[in-house]
Amino acid sequence: MDLPLFSACFAAAALTLYVMLDGFDLGVGVLLFFQKRDAARNHMIDSITPTWDGNETWLVMTGIILFTAFPIAYGIIMPAFYLPIIIMLLSLGLRGVSFEFRVQMKALRRQWDTVFGIASLIAALMQGLIVGGLLQGVELEGKRFTGSVTDVFRPLPLLIGVTLVFGYCVLGAGWLIYKSNAVIRQFARASLRATSVGLILLFGYGCAYSAIIQSGVRLAWALHTVPLSAIIIFVTLAGVAALVSTWSKITVLPFVFGLSIFLLGIAGLSVVVFPNIIPFRLSLWDAASPSASQEFLLVGATLVTPVVLAYSAFAYWVFRGRTPEKGWEQ
Amino acid sequence: MKLDPAIIARIQFAFTVSFHIIFPTISIGLASFLAIMEGLWLKTRDGVYLQIYRFWLNIFAMAFGVGVVTGLVLSFEFGLGFSRFAQIAGPAIGPLIAYEVLTSFFLEAGFLGIMLFGFNRVGPRLHFAATCLVATGTLLSASWILAANSWMQTPSGAVYQDGHMVVTSWLHLIVNPSWLYRLPHMINAAYLTASFLVAGVGARYLLQGKHLPFARRSVALGTAFATVLIAGQVFIGDLLYGTMLKHQPAKMQAAEGFWEKESASPAPYYWIIVPDQKHQRNRFAWGTPYLGSIWLTHSLHGRVEGLKNTPPDLQPIMGMTFYGFRIMYGLAIVMFGVGVSSLWLRWKGRLFESRWFLRTLVVMTPSGIVATLAGWYLAETGRQPWVIYGILKTVDAISPVPARALLSTLIAFACIYAVFMAAFLFFTFRLIRRGPTQLTSHAEASGSLKNALRPQVLDQAAVGGR
Numbered sequence: 024m025d026l027p028l029f030s031a032c033f034a035a036a037a038l039t040l041y042v043m044l045d046g047f048d049l050g051v052g053v054l055l056f057f058q059k060r061d062a063a064r065n066h067m068i069d070s071i072t073p074t075w076d077g078n079e080t081w082l083v084m085t086g087i088i089l090f091t092a093f094p095i096a097y098g099i100i101m102p103a104f105y106l107p108i109i110i111m112l113l114s115l116g117l118r119g120v121s122f123e124f125r126v127q128m129k130a131l132r133r134q135w136d137t138v139f140g141i142a143s144l145i146a147a148l149m150q151g152l153i154v155g156g157l158l159q160g161v162e163l164e165g166k167r168f169t170g171s172v173t174d175v176f177r178p179l180p181l182l183i184g185v186t187l188v189f190g191y192c193v194l195g196a197g198w199l200i201y202k203s204n205a206v207i208r209q210f211a212r213a214s215l216r217a218t219s220v221g222l223i224l225l226f227g228y229g230c231a232y233s234a235i236i237q238s239g240v241r242l243a244w245a246l247h248t249v250p251l252s253a254i255i256i257f258v259t260l261a262g263v264a265a266l267v268s269t270w271s272k273i274t275v276l277p278f279v280f281g282l283s284i285f286l287l288g289i290a291g292l293s294v295v296v297f298p299n300i301i302p303f304r305l306s307l308w309d310a311a312s313p314s315a316s317q318e319f320l321l322v323g324a325t326l327v328t329p330v331v332l333a334y335s336a337f338a339y340w341v342f343r344g345r346t347p348e349k350g351w352e353q
Numbered sequence: 354m355k356l357d358p359a360i361i362a363r364i365q366f367a368f369t370v371s372f373h374i375i376f377p378t379i380s381i382g383l384a385s386f387l388a389i390m391e392g393l394w395l396k397t398r399d400g401v402y403l404q405i406y407r408f409w410l411n412i413f414a415m416a417f418g419v420g421v422v423t424g425l426v427l428s429f430e431f432g433l434g435f436s437r438f439a440q441i442a443g444p445a446i447g448p449l450i451a452y453e454v455l456t457s458f459f460l461e462a463g464f465l466g467i468m469l470f471g472f473n474r475v476g477p478r479l480h481f482a483a484t485c486l487v488a489t490g491t492l493l494s495a496s497w498i499l500a501a502n503s504w505m506q507t508p509s510g511a512v513y514q515d516g517h518m519v520v521t522s523w524l525h526l527i528v529n530p531s532w533l534y535r536l537p538h539m540i541n542a543a544y545l546t547a548s549f550l551v552a553g554v555g556a557r558y559l560l561q562g563k564h565l566p567f568a569r570r571s572v573a574l575g576t577a578f579a580t581v582l583i584a585g586q587v588f589i590g591d592l593l594y595g596t597m598l599k600h601q602p603a604k605m606q607a608a609e610g611f612w613e614k615e616s617a618s619p620a621p622y623y624w625i626i627v628p629d630q631k632h633q634r635n636r637f638a639w640g641t642p643y644l645g646s647i648w649l650t651h652s653l654h655g656r657v658e659g660l661k662n663t664p665p666d667l668q669p670i671m672g673m674t675f676y677g678f679r680i681m682y683g684l685a686i687v688m689f690g691v692g693v694s695s696l697w698l699r700w701k702g703r704l705f706e707s708r709w710f711l712r713t714l715v716v717m718t719p720s721g722i723v724a725t726l727a728g729w730y731l732a733e734t735g736r737q738p739w740v741i742y743g744i745l746k747t748v749d750a751i752s753p754v755p756a757r758a759l760l761s762t763l764i765a766f767a768c769i770y771a772v773f774m775a776a777f778l779f780f781t782f783r784l785i786r787r788g789p790t791q792l793t794s795h796a797e798a799s800g801s802l803k804n805a806l807r808p809q810v811l812d813q814a815a816v817g818g819r
Contacts, residue, residue, distance in 0.1 A: 077462035079462075087450050092447070094517065098439040101436055102432070102752040105752070113426075113766070115425060120776065123414055168753055313517070316448055331455060351473070
């Protein structure tokens with residue numbers, strides 16, 4: 024059995040769940056900037072309050088799978104993206120405590136909401152920066168990072184960062200259309216229309232630009248022309264569908280299309296990167312831990328993940344339907 | 354000035370992990386306490402239990418929130434500051450933390466939402482189940498992370514080969530020689546922390562003559578738990594001391610403050626020392642004669658081993674290890690005194706009247722947190738210069754990140770964590786000042802906990818209960 028491949032699939036699944044789930048939480052956070060009314064902001068945050076912690080846990084899961092199954096890659100990525108990762112963690116921290124602290128005091132709520140918005144924006148930007156930095160290429164010597172911690176602050180990573188912010192806004196707006204009251208739904212539809220157009224344009228630009236500066240991306244295009252072209256077409260179609268569905272009466276549609284954009288995007292990224300874990304530098308197998316560690320991890324993952332998915336789904340089911348006007352305690 | 358990345362990476366990890374552990378200590382303790390309170394309420398329908406539940410749930414939620422976000426940092430910090438450690442130890446402790454995420458983090462996150470916001474969405478029994486599952490999650494989390502940390506203290510079940518650890522036995526790796534003692538020691542510490550928090554807040558209200566039914570019940574429960582727990586803690590601590598003496602003699606040598614290979618006979622028990630690591634001696638030492646021999650060797654004239662038994666380049670810094678131990682141990686003695694006094698006052702029927710005792714409880718409110726932090730300083734500074742004891746030195750584990758970057762992020766951590774702490778303390782003190790009857794009121798609802806949780810109902814229940 025090819026254990027590193029299974030571990031990599033587990034990591035990819037965890038990352039996909041993180042991006043889709045915390046993606047809409049962060050998107051809702053960014054959209055707070057464009058909502059001036061306190062009551063509306065309360066309602067927006069209420070829609071993500073009961074489930075954000077579980078969503079964020081998929082990020083921890085992804086990091087720890089990397090630490091367990093690909094410690095070499097973990098030991099390269101962490102120092103290489105030292106600054107964006109720490110900025111992301113601090114932003115996620117500020118966002119996380121804002122959930123608890125904003126409800127404690129009416130007087131400071133506006134300030135906490137600003138913190139919430141800025142932190143969501145920066146966290147999203149940094150996540151895109153890390154992905155872009157990986158595509159741009161990480162300097163290695165053997166199994167050690169030898170580049171500079173500031174290498175990541177260059178055009179391609181920044182472009183991918185902004186693209187991801189737009190992507191999360193599309194997801195967040197889709198979530199709000201599905202979960203919130205009529206007033207917020209109007210606002211969310213307008214937001215989705217604006218951000219989805221931006222997303223499609225930025226996505227196309229990002230694909231072209233990464234192929235120009237990174238020969239590894241061009242090589243992937245040469246090897247997998249058909250699947251990659253198909254994915255780009257489908258991402259664009261999903262983006263257009265999300266945009267068009269804002270006029271539909273079925274309020275769940277824009278969110279579903281938003282999720283499909285991300286699924287397809289991650290599939291495309293996997294096609295480009297596979298079989299490497301540090302793109303174009305280090306393969307899954309060269310970065311893998313001994314099989315005893317992979318086995319132990321995968322046994323746990325196989326037994327426990329279905330249970331985790333089941334009760335996470337249960338938590339969503341408990342808080343199903345539209346967000347109550349005055350929060351979940353009503 | 355030339356900055357040493359190894360030192361800054363260590364300060365950064367020490368700062369972030371010290372800050373973090375405060376909050377899980379509170380939330381592990383409070384989660385089980387809340388489960389007991391909700392269970393008692395379901396059984397007795399006595400409103401005071403529900404009032405206590407409701408009050409501490411708010412503080413638990415904030416502590417849990419800060420714990421989650423500062424813990425998130427730690428799961429990446431293994432690699433951020435110590436990437437060599439990550440590459441070498443990932444195959445050994447990575448799976449333990451992966452199991453922590455799978456069995457605990459998701460469990461907590463999944464049911465925390467229901468615990469905090471589900472009063473109205475699920476029935477009381479299911480809500481109680483959610484509280485119990487969150488409490489179980491906190492205990493599982495402690496088990497896995499203590500297994501990982503204990504493995505770094507007393508590694509077994511793995512060998513170093515081709516640049517990383519290769520695991521030979523998962524059983525020996527998890528059930529390593531110190532885990533079975535360190536895990537109950539930590540859980541007990543968290544429970545003690547919660548007990549003193551609860552008793553301290555109750556005592557404060559009793560002194561002010563406010564919220565009396567709530568306050569009496571809090572003091573009664575808090576001191577009862579604390580008394581049982583501190584007795585257990587002294588016993589577990591003694592077993593752990595023996596284990597660490599066997600596995601990490603240097604740590605215990607440093608913890609007792611003696612330098613010479615054999616101390617004078619009879620040995621004193623030092624309370625204050627000013628160690629001089631460079632010259633391998635104490636510049637000043639003050640202690641109780643004979644007590645060292647009696648406590649540490651169980652004889653009147655026994656000699657105690659000093660730090661010179663360990664070569665200087667493998668010694669921990671005595672001052673940090675010694676004071677970590679003394680603060681923890683000193684607080685344990687005071688806690689023991691509080692426990693004994695509470696038994697005496699309870700027997701005399703003066704537990705709620707004795708003002709000196711209540712004042713002591715108020716002072717002791719954060720004692721569990723301080724003792725836990727001090728205990729971790731003993732454990733972690735005493736393990737130095739090793740990060741994995743006997744296998745990998747801390748200086749060989751650090752990341753290729755320049756000192757400047759480490760320093761700037763350390764400053765960022767300090768600033769943002771200061772905001773977390775300030776907000777947590779501010780809101781906690783405000784909740785305590787407002788008291789259990791001033792909680793946000795809730796609208797009418799039927800057939801759920803909701804109605805029973807309304808403050809008016811609680812007040813009536815509280816008055817009726819006494």
